[in-house]
Amino acid sequence: MTIHDKIIKPLAPGCNYPSYEGEHYFTLAEPPDPFMLESGVPIGPITVNYQTYGTLNPRKDNAIYLAHALTGGSVVGTPPCPDKEEGWWEPLVGPGKAFDTDRYFIICSNVLGGCYGSTGPASLDFRTGKPYGMKFPVVTIRDMVRVQKALLDHLGIEELFAVAGGSMGGMQALEWAITYPRKVQRVIAIACSGRLSPLGIAFNQAGRKAIMSDPAWQGGKYHGSDFPHEGLCLARIISTITYRSNESFEKRFGRTLQHEREANPFAFQEKFAVESYLQHQGEKLTHRFDPNTYLYLTKAMDLHDLGRGYTSFQTALKRYQGTVFLVGINTDILFYPGEVGGLAVEMRRCGVDARYKELRSPHGHDSFLIEFEAMQSLVSEFLTQP
Amino acid sequence: MTIHDKIIKPLAPGCNYPSYEGEHYFTLAEPPDPFMLESGVPIGPITVNYQTYGTLNPRKDNAIYLAHALTGGSVVGTPPCPDKEEGWWEPLVGPGKAFDTDRYFIICSNVLGGCYGSTGPASLDFRTGKPYGMKFPVVTIRDMVRVQKALLDHLGIEELFAVAGGSMGGMQALEWAITYPRKVQRVIAIACSGRLSPLGIAFNQAGRKAIMSDPAWQGGKYHGSDFPHEGLCLARIISTITYRSNESFEKRFGRTLQHEREANPFAFQEKFAVESYLQHQGEKLTHRFDPNTYLYLTKAMDLHDLGRGYTSFQTALKRYQGTVFLVGINTDILFYPGEVGGLAVEMRRCGVDARYKELRSPHGHDSFLIEFEAMQSLVSEFLTQP
Numbered sequence: 179m180t181i182h183d184k185i186i187k188p189l190a191p192g193c194n195y196p197s198y199e200g201e202h203y204f205t206l207a208e209p210p211d212p213f214m215l216e217s218g219v220p221i222g223p224i225t226v227n228y229q230t231y232g233t234l235n236p237r238k239d240n241a242i243y244l245a246h247a248l249t250g251g252s253v254v255g256t257p258p259c260p261d262k263e264e265g266w267w268e269p270l271v272g273p274g275k276a277f278d279t280d281r282y283f284i285i286c287s288n289v290l291g292g293c294y295g296s297t298g299p300a301s302l303d304f305r306t307g308k309p310y311g312m313k314f315p316v317v318t319i320r321d322m323v324r325v326q327k328a329l330l331d332h333l334g335i336e337e338l339f340a341v342a343g344g345s346m347g348g349m350q351a352l353e354w355a356i357t358y359p360r361k362v363q364r365v366i367a368i369a370c371s372g373r374l375s376p377l378g379i380a381f382n383q384a385g386r387k388a389i390m391s392d393p394a395w396q397g398g399k400y401h402g403s404d405f406p407h408e409g410l411c412l413a414r415i416i417s418t419i420t421y422r423s424n425e426s427f428e429k430r431f432g433r434t435l436q437h438e439r440e441a442n443p444f445a446f447q448e449k450f451a452v453e454s455y456l457q458h459q460g461e462k463l464t465h466r467f468d469p470n471t472y473l474y475l476t477k478a479m480d481l482h483d484l485g486r487g488y489t490s491f492q493t494a495l496k497r498y499q500g501t502v503f504l505v506g507i508n509t510d511i512l513f514y515p516g517e518v519g520g521l522a523v524e525m526r527r528c529g530v531d532a533r534y535k536e537l538r539s540p541h542g543h544d545s546f547l548i549e550f551e552a553m554q555s556l557v558s559e560f561l562t563q564p
Numbered sequence: 565m566t567i568h569d570k571i572i573k574p575l576a577p578g579c580n581y582p583s584y585e586g587e588h589y590f591t592l593a594e595p596p597d598p599f600m601l602e603s604g605v606p607i608g609p610i611t612v613n614y615q616t617y618g619t620l621n622p623r624k625d626n627a628i629y630l631a632h633a634l635t636g637g638s639v640v641g642t643p644p645c646p647d648k649e650e651g652w653w654e655p656l657v658g659p660g661k662a663f664d665t666d667r668y669f670i671i672c673s674n675v676l677g678g679c680y681g682s683t684g685p686a687s688l689d690f691r692t693g694k695p696y697g698m699k700f701p702v703v704t705i706r707d708m709v710r711v712q713k714a715l716l717d718h719l720g721i722e723e724l725f726a727v728a729g730g731s732m733g734g735m736q737a738l739e740w741a742i743t744y745p746r747k748v749q750r751v752i753a754i755a756c757s758g759r760l761s762p763l764g765i766a767f768n769q770a771g772r773k774a775i776m777s778d779p780a781w782q783g784g785k786y787h788g789s790d791f792p793h794e795g796l797c798l799a800r801i802i803s804t805i806t807y808r809s810n811e812s813f814e815k816r817f818g819r820t821l822q823h824e825r826e827a828n829p830f831a832f833q834e835k836f837a838v839e840s841y842l843q844h845q846g847e848k849l850t851h852r853f854d855p856n857t858y859l860y861l862t863k864a865m866d867l868h869d870l871g872r873g874y875t876s877f878q879t880a881l882k883r884y885q886g887t888v889f890l891v892g893i894n895t896d897i898l899f900y901p902g903e904v905g906g907l908a909v910e911m912r913r914c915g916v917d918a919r920y921k922e923l924r925s926p927h928g929h930d931s932f933l934i935e936f937e938a939m940q941s942l943v944s945e946f947l948t949q950p
Contacts, residue, residue: 217830316830376813376838380805383839384770387801391794393779408777415773416802419766424900427762433869444603444702446863452762453769477832483819511897514810 201258201295202228206328213325216487219315223304226329227295228287231255231271232279234335241335242277242561243326243362244286245343245350247547248417248475249467251294254286255279269550276557282339289350290325291317291474299398299470311470312398319346319482323353327361340561342366344505344546345513346475349374349482352502356484359497366560368505368537368546369513372491372521373483378512381420382476385413389469398470410469411460418459423509423542427452495528502532503560510543533560587644587681588614592714599711602873605701609690612715613681614673617641617657618665620721627721628663628947629712629748630672631729631736633933634803634861635853637680640672641665655936662943668725675736676711677703677860685784685856697856698784705732705868709739713747726947728752730891730932731899732861735760735868738888742870745883752946754891754923754932755899758877758907759869764898767806768862771799775855784856796855797846804845809895809928813838881914888918889946896929919946 207213207222214220229252234241244254246266255271257264271277277284288296291314299314330338341354341362348370355365374382389395392409400406431451435441441448449457485491504522506515515536525532537552539545546553593599593608600606615638620627630640632652641657643650657663663670674682677700685700716724727740727748734756741751760768775781778795786792817837821827827834835843871877890908892901901922911918923938925931932939 215830217828219830312832316832318830373819375810376817376819376836377805377810379819379836380801380813380838380842383836383842384798384802384805387798388774388777391774391778391798408773412770412773412777415766416770419763419770424761424763427766431762433759433762433765442603443867444601444605444704446698446702446859450762450765450769450866452766456766456769473832480836481829 201252202230203295204228204329204332206325206332213328215315215321216318217316221297221315224290224297224325225295225301226287226290226297226325227292228252228285228329229254229258230286230333231277231284232282234283234333238335239337239339240281241283241285241330241333241338243330243338243341243354244271244277244284245322245326245341245347245354246286246289247343247345247347248472248479249463250347251292252286252288252296255284266547270553270557276554276561277342278558282561283335285330285333285335287326287329289322289346289475291322291471291478293468293471296325298468299474300401300468309401311401312473314470314474316477316481317474318478318486319349319353320357320486322478323350323357326350326354327358336361338362340364340366342368342557343370344368345370345543346479349479352484353482355498355500355502356494359499363500364561365498365500365502366505366557367502369507369510369518369543371482371513371517372495372524373485374479374481375513375517379480381416381512382480384416386473386476388412388416389473395469398473400469405464406469407461407464410464410467410472411457413469413472414460414463415456418456420512421542421544423511423540425509425540426542429540431455492524492528495525495530498525498530500531502530503556504532504534505546505556506534506536507541507543507545508536508538509540509545512543587638588616589681590614590715590718592711592718599714601701601707602704602710603702607683607701610676610683610711611681611687612673612676612683612711613678614638614671614715615640615644616672616719617663617670618668620669620719624721625723625725626667627669627671627716627719627724629716629724629727629740630657630663630670631708631712631727631733631740632672632675633729633731633733634858634865635849636733637678638672638674638682641670652933656939656943662940662947663728664944668947669721671716671719671721673712673715675708675732675861677708677857677864679854679857682711684854685860686787686854695787697787698859700856700860702863702867703860704864704872705735705739706743706872708864709736709743712736712740713744722747724748726750726752728754728943729756730754731756731929732865735865738870739868741884741886741888742880745885749886750947751884751886751888752891752943753888755893755896755904755929757868757899757903758881758910759871760865760867761899761903765866767802767898768866770802772859772862774798774802775858781855784859786855791850792855793847793850796850796853796858797843799855799858800846800849801842804842806898807928807930809897809926811895811926812928815926817841878910878914881911881916884911884916886917888916889942890918890920891932891942892920892922893927893929893931894922894924895926895931898929 212220212222348367392406506518522534598606598608892904908920
């Protein structure tokens with residue numbers, strides 16, 4: 179197939195996000211035909227950065243959409259340039275792998291509101307020529323999915339064989355099932371829920387407050403000037419704690435000091451190894467992510483509620499016609515396995531073919547990005563069964 | 565008994581901490597005889613703010629020391645002035661209550677490093693006439709306990725009938741058992757562990773970073789000028805999340821918006837009720853707590869390790885001669901009940917008479933400050949058995 183995309187680079191100047199040769203861009207909702215967000219606010223044009231892997235078959239029934247998590251992007255498999263960082267599910271995407279590119283046509287796009295090439299707070303608002311910043315409208319997981327649907331329409335794909343993702347990606351996968359119940363046959367949703375818990379909202383609030391309390395944030399108008407490094411770094415430290423687990427911290431660091439041999443444990447500035455690790459994780463994100471985007475995507479997660487707009491949560495669940503595979507992680511402190519498994523039970527009560535498995539790992543919430551061997555067998559078993 | 569205490573008010577000017585008529589102060593380590601901290605750093609003089617309830621009997625064998633948690637103080641029972649906030653365990657301290665003041669002599673002091681009348685970072689350094697700030701030496705839970713021992717010596721108490729506390733108070737209770745194994749008959753330690761987990765260190769790190777990233781912190785020299793409100797508020801938001809649980813947030817707030825009726829859920833600034841609650845909790849602390857103190861007390865918690873200075877953790881545990889009662893809370897996300905119960909198992913393996921019970925409550929870590937009925941029966945049962 180030939181894809182006639184408009185290639186544009188909508189990132190804010192001065193931002194250092196990965197960009198790849200061979201990236202695909204698709205633009206929708208060009209003036210005067212805006213995209214109406216769930217909030218009723220119009221937005222447009224919307225650029226969507228996406229990647230594909232494998233080949234769409236003539237019947238166009240082998241497409242799988244993979245939905246990324248909070249700080250991910252469209253590069254899920256081998257990056258288009260060999261010298262770039264590997265894709266976020268690269269060990270699972272390729273010939274003979276769980277998402278077998280000899281068999282499936284894999285699509286992944288950066289979400290609406292993201293900062294990896296799709297339109298978001300770091301993009302230029304064509305009306306002003308400046309980055310949207312905090313003038314960007316609030317978007318929801320459902321809006322992201324509706325934009326993904328437009329991308330698939332553009333690619334000529336009427337129905338998905340499957341949609342899969344973890345965390346915020348899992349929310350999108352579930353929202354696909356509810357919003358387009360006859361357009362997706364199988365759903366894999368890992369470490370996520372049907373509506374974000376107040377605990378999840380609380381941790382997101384703390385991260386947002388970290389960014390917005392940083393004077394360098396400047397109400398979101400930091401483009402071309404100072405940048406809220408400290409705030410974004412702290413937001414990432416908080417969230418990384420929730421993506422890991424005490425079990426993984428115990429295994430990796432225990433109570434070891436970072437400079438164990440020459441350390442004075444009683445010095446105020448002396449750091450435990452776990453602190454250095456988290457600081458490093460926090461700093462790393464500041465080199466590759468836009469702070470306003472962090473605000474908007476966590477807000478979208480907060481608003482995640484499959485039942486919004488329906489008479490009840492159950493009414494929404496009853497819409498889905500395909501098969502759902504929910505995976506909880508035993509050490510997840512953000513989406514408790516009981517919550518994930520509970521959603522499977524509730525879906526079955528609503529007549530949905532919903533299955534549940536627990537992935538056992540010490541690594542907590544992020545296990546779906548770490549435990550590739552277990553993920554490989556969970557995913558391929560589910561996708562290959564009749 | 566008559567107590568001849570030196571009454572001083574060592575708080576930094578401009579700080580708005582509770583102070584009570586009828587407070588007791590005791591001063592030790594006056595020059596030229598400093599108190600040697602566990603770090604080897606000398607400090608002195610040390611003022612200790614304390615309260616007592618009930619009467620010390622002639623045999624002086626009815627004394628119970630109650631150890632407060634991170635942001636607590638010496639007022640554990642009825643405050644000395646009736647118009648002040650109630651003590652942190654007031655429903656448990658009094659005639660006929662679990663800590664029965666008809667029977668026991670109750671002592672509680674503000675910890676070394678605290679900001680409620682005992683010497684800490686907000687106190688004036690007599691050498692400079694200015695608040696210590698970040699020049700205050702790092703103190704440990706063991707240092708706090710050693711200062712409490714000096715207070716008891718001053719009060720003429722050779723041996724404690726019991727020591728009890730939750731969270732950082734529980735750490736002190738356990739440290740009492742190890743440091744003075746023959747000086748305390750019974751130990752009640754709730755929602756705490758023998759050494760802080762890397763998860764606990766990580767959350768403390770996030771709180772400290774929130775304070776230290778606030779430009780108003782000024783390296784700790786904010787006295788008499790701007791005050792790191794935002795940083796302390798965020799630190800408290802983060803820790804309050806860990807003191808509660810998703811179960812309690814679900815029960816109290818669910819996914820309700822703060823202004824449900826007139827709210828636009830898609831407005832970026834719209835808050836969920838759980839966010840408003842946490843923001844309020846954060847702000848409340850800024851009116852009553854010193855940010856540098858927050859840094860030092862969380863550092864003391866990070867350094868909490870009963871085994872430090874002994875050939876092994878087990879060697880330390882083996883020292884204790886009395887009875888330990890450990891209480892875990894089923895929904896605690898900071899000190900998992902398995903960790904608390906595991907310490908009881910390890911103590912028994914070391915030959916210590918250690919018991920364990922799980923308090924079942926939706927309220928998480930802070931349940932020991934909320935579930936007074938359950939606490940009443942747990943404590944009184946343990947204290948009254950032969």
